[in-house]
Amino acid sequence: MANLFSSSIGRKLLMSITGLFLIVFLLVHLTLNSFLLLDGVLGFEEGQMFNAGAHFMATNPFIKIMEPMLAIGFLVHIMYSIGLTIQNIKARGAARYASGSKTDDVEWSSKNMFVLGIFVVSFLVVHLANFWVKMKITGDPLLHQEASFPFMGAEAHGENAYALVNTAFQNIAIVIIYVIGCIALSFHLSHGFWSAFQTIGWNNTVWLNRLQTISKVVAWFIGLGFCVIAIAQYLFF
Amino acid sequence: MKGKTLNLKLKVWRQKSATAQGKFETYEVSNISTEGSFLEMMDILNEQIISNGGDPVAFDHDCREGICGMCSLYINGHAHGPDEDITTCQLHMRKFTDGDTITIEPWRSAGFPVVKDLIVDRSAFDKILQAGGFVSVNTGGIPDGNAIPIPKEDADEAMDSASCIGCGACVASCKNGSAMLFVSAKVSQLALLPQGRVEAARRAKSMVAKMDELGFGNCTNTGACEVECPKNISITNIARLNREFLSAKLKD
Amino acid sequence: MATLDSKIPAGDIAQKWENYKAHQKLVNPANKRKLDVIVVGSGLAGGAAAASLGELGFNVKCFCYQDSPRRAHSIAAQGGINAAKNYPNDGDSVHRLFYDTVKGGDYRAREANVHRLAEVSNSIIDQCVAQGVPFAREYGGLLDNRSFGGAQVSRTFYAKGQTGQQLLLGAYGALNRQIAKGTVKMFNRNEMMDVVVIDGKARGIITRNLVTGEIESHFGHAVIIATGGYGNVYFLSTNAMGSNVSAAWKTYKKGAFFGNPCYVQIHPTCIPVHGEFQSKLTLMSESLRNDGRVWAPKKKEDAEAIRAGKKRPEDLSDDDRDFYLERRYPAFGNLVPRDVASRAAKERCDAGYGVEAGEAVYLDFKYAIQRLGKDVVEARYGNLFQMYEKITDDNPYQTPMKIYPAIHYTMGGIWVDYDLQTTIPGLFAAGEANFSDHGANRLGASALMQGLADGYFVLPYTVQNYLADELHTPRIDPAKSADFKKAADEVKGNINKLLSIKGKQSVDSFHKRLGKIMWDKVGMGRTKEGLTEAISEIQKLRVEFWKDVRIPGDANEMNVELEKANRVADFIELGELMARDALHREESCGGHFREEFQTEEGEAKRQDDKFLYVGAWEFKGIDQEPVLHKEALEFVYCELKQRNYK
């Protein structure tokens, strides 16, 4: 293990593991968000399922532990991405090709991971400011609206997270930022997902194409999933 | 005889020495046969420059059949020019059309400083291989060549990895100036064969350490290397290198 | 220095090398570090020698003109390497490999050397496998073999169509290991300009740093020349652009004899010349003759129609095709030795049956594809087919390849004794640079074998034998040695002379003119008249070169034209010696075909009563005639016979 993380591949391993960890978080988050739309389908009152989910997230000890982990994951991912990107620019040297790069068949996103990452970050900031900060720190009048929902087989009362989210998504500006952020995320992941496996070393001639395809599916499932929810909230709820 | 002739404009990078300031110089060549090779066109250009009293363009080349890895050149946005799976010396003028402007540049990467005009210094590659790109056996006292059977598939795959010619196109076309394709080709070849397996862990660690030390960039799995590689070295070799390296490190 | 002592050890041929090794002098490990060895060349011969001597503990300096030792022209060898393993159980043995090589060389090689080569051939394969050379294998996991010209057994080991590359990368790996250990110091982009001889012994070399232009001096207790062949004297050849005779030539001018300079090999299957501006010729491996069939049109009208573009080769039925090798040599068919196949192609073309510009015949894979399927053919030759298509824009899966003979290999070279030592003590020569093992013609897949045999398994013994007596020779500091200074000054003087000519004609234009004289008059078919003309034409060319060559730039910088000029100046002198050697040798043997000496069927006719010797030339001054020394050849174990491949 000695000085693994001072090597290029070691640092990449950190990118890969944190990236995959963040993907898992995104999937959980997406599941929760999908509750925003599912009340009607499953015969609940509007907001009930989401509030129940949010309550679960807020009270479950496991999730409590994971929260700081998540923050660390983000931080490590971002810090190392800055370090690696700077190193790569240096390794590239000062001179650029006058005739540019005309290499075909190279994923656009793979060349722009850092820029895409910055889009994801800025979106994240907006996201955190709108929801997380209000829920966890400052509080918001909307949260105090009466909310009751089924929880663990009983009727429970808690914060009305749904009201907060639903109101935010009535703001077209927020929806647009949200959509842009999610699309950037999709691009980031359409390369990032298979790249993470490549970095860990889990790849070969047979799996290369498969993973690349799976990567696109996962990426757009996540990104578009978030988008659809936000847009539907804006249009129908 | 088949073939046509072309008149072309060439934008060529000229740089007197490693420390001198370089710039593009424009030349015109005419009646270039499409049956000729790109480097033969460069020969014609140089004859022309010499007869006009100028200093000919310096470029690396030797075998002129795509195997020594000496030729380089970044031509119109591509390492080794706009044709697939070949080196610059195998590029033929039939890939161009009359009236084209062709931009010819040296490999650009911090790891490969320019020596003169289109010639760069690739000695970093030698240094990486010196760090462990071999099997540590002395001459003589070796068991029979058939003592260890090797599955044909492994031998063939090792051969594919071993066909790297050390040209540096992978580094030259990588936006990160990474040498991972080159390093992974050697690590893979030797890791796939029982003879090389013995010291595979040590080899992966020391070659990667040397590569990092020499300032090559971090691979982001962009894959431009694989596309521009004249020998079709696959990036799955990079996955194997990662695997070899990480498992070696985890065992430390 | 009149007679040549080949120093062949006593005893039965199969025991000579064993005896040598048993009785040679050794240097103890502690003392090896005190001895410096210079190796010029990093190809199979030089790379293997430098690595092996480094492993033993000697202090080695290795030089090459490319930017990395890995780029030596050995890398270009495609087909394979021979060894007497007899894995296919088809009757091979050390003796048979020995015999085939002597016979293939048309009885102009030294039996003892060839036998040693055959003996060590098997160790080479083992060595390379251990280094991780990915030789082709069968499904059972064992090594695969293919057949090559001049043999009736399958003894050729190969790694796809890139055998030379893989063997060289193996040697380069071994070399890298020693470089990392510090036993070998590598000098890339350094060209040897002269050898330094002090008190009759080789003591070092003068080099030019090709990046800075600096002239540098290096001391060695022994110097090994492994700089490859001189085929580029013809301008167009299958050699690399930088392949040169200069290192070898400088030793010749310092007293080493040059052996059999006129023996050059013309390879039958190269891509034909396509234009004036052509810079080199590309070989299509001999292995292709395993499965390809060589033919020319049977009727002149067809050949004319094809040349005029009115017919395509595919249009000709089998009856209209003349498979002339199968017709003339039914026993060996398409796999006759190279000299025979080349002359047969020339014969057809001279008679008016050639295609393309009249100088090409066909190598057809239609039959192999029918027999084996396209996949098998692709697996065997895919990379060669791709190479052919990139150059010619023709698809060999659909239309036959066009081929024509081209200069490929030089059997001649610096004369060496059994120890691979030249006539200058302490100066050794190995690989294609020496004259030793192939006589007047080399069989396919034998050069790689010879290069590695010399480097891995011969020089480490014989150089050590020499060095054992050098222990008490102190290292010479070139900066303080008058001899080194004199040699360096000569080199600088020569460079300044070249640069001061400031004439009108480019180096390449001289090289091309030399090449044309050589190809026309010292090429595939030679005559007394032509050779005499060649000598005087080359002499005139030399005078003109030294009056009118134009070399831009300076001495103290990277100067490619200057590099070329240095090499071409030596080629011009060599060309003259080759013509002289060819003129004096009034017989045909192997690659040397004097039209006056042929059988009724057009085969080479040796004159064993007069020419059963190695011709070794001694330099006497630039405008002086060189002196010929003869090393008589004795054939005890191979019966002298007219070669017969029918």
Ligand SMILES: Cc1cc2nc3c(=O)[nH]c(=O)nc-3n(C[C@H](O)[C@H](O)[C@H](O)COP(=O)(O)OP(=O)(O)OC[C@H]3O[C@@H](n4cnc5c(N)ncnc54)[C@H](O)[C@@H]3O)c2cc1C
């Ligand atoms: C296209 C082609 C295909 C071939 N295929 C086969 C085959 O299938 N089987 C086979 O057995 N043989 C084959 N041969 C022949 C064989 O490859 C060569 O004879 C052999 O590799 C020569 O090895 P070498 O070590 O003597 O010289 P090379 O490999 O030519 O090495 C010469 C070395 O000397 C250095 N050098 C040269 N001049 C100087 C100088 N002045 N100063 C400093 N350094 C110098 C060079 O840098 C280089 O390192 C082929 C040859 C060619 C050209």
Ligand code: HEM
């Ligand atoms: C939810 C958010 C994110 C997820 C799920 C995610 C996921 C990933 C994944 C899986 C990878 C591939 C790792 C590899 O190649 O081994 C990756 C790479 C990368 N990420 Fe992220 N990422 C996120 C946010 C960010 C942010 C905020 C940034 C930075 C500003 C960023 C910058 C990068 C960069 C530069 C790379 C390429 C690094 C490399 O390959 O060396 N990412 N990401």
Ligand code: SF4
């Ligand atoms: S991996 Fe490909 S591009 Fe890179 S050095 Fe090897 S052959 Fe050249």
Ligand code: FES
């Ligand atoms: S010159 Fe040798 S690969 Fe191009």
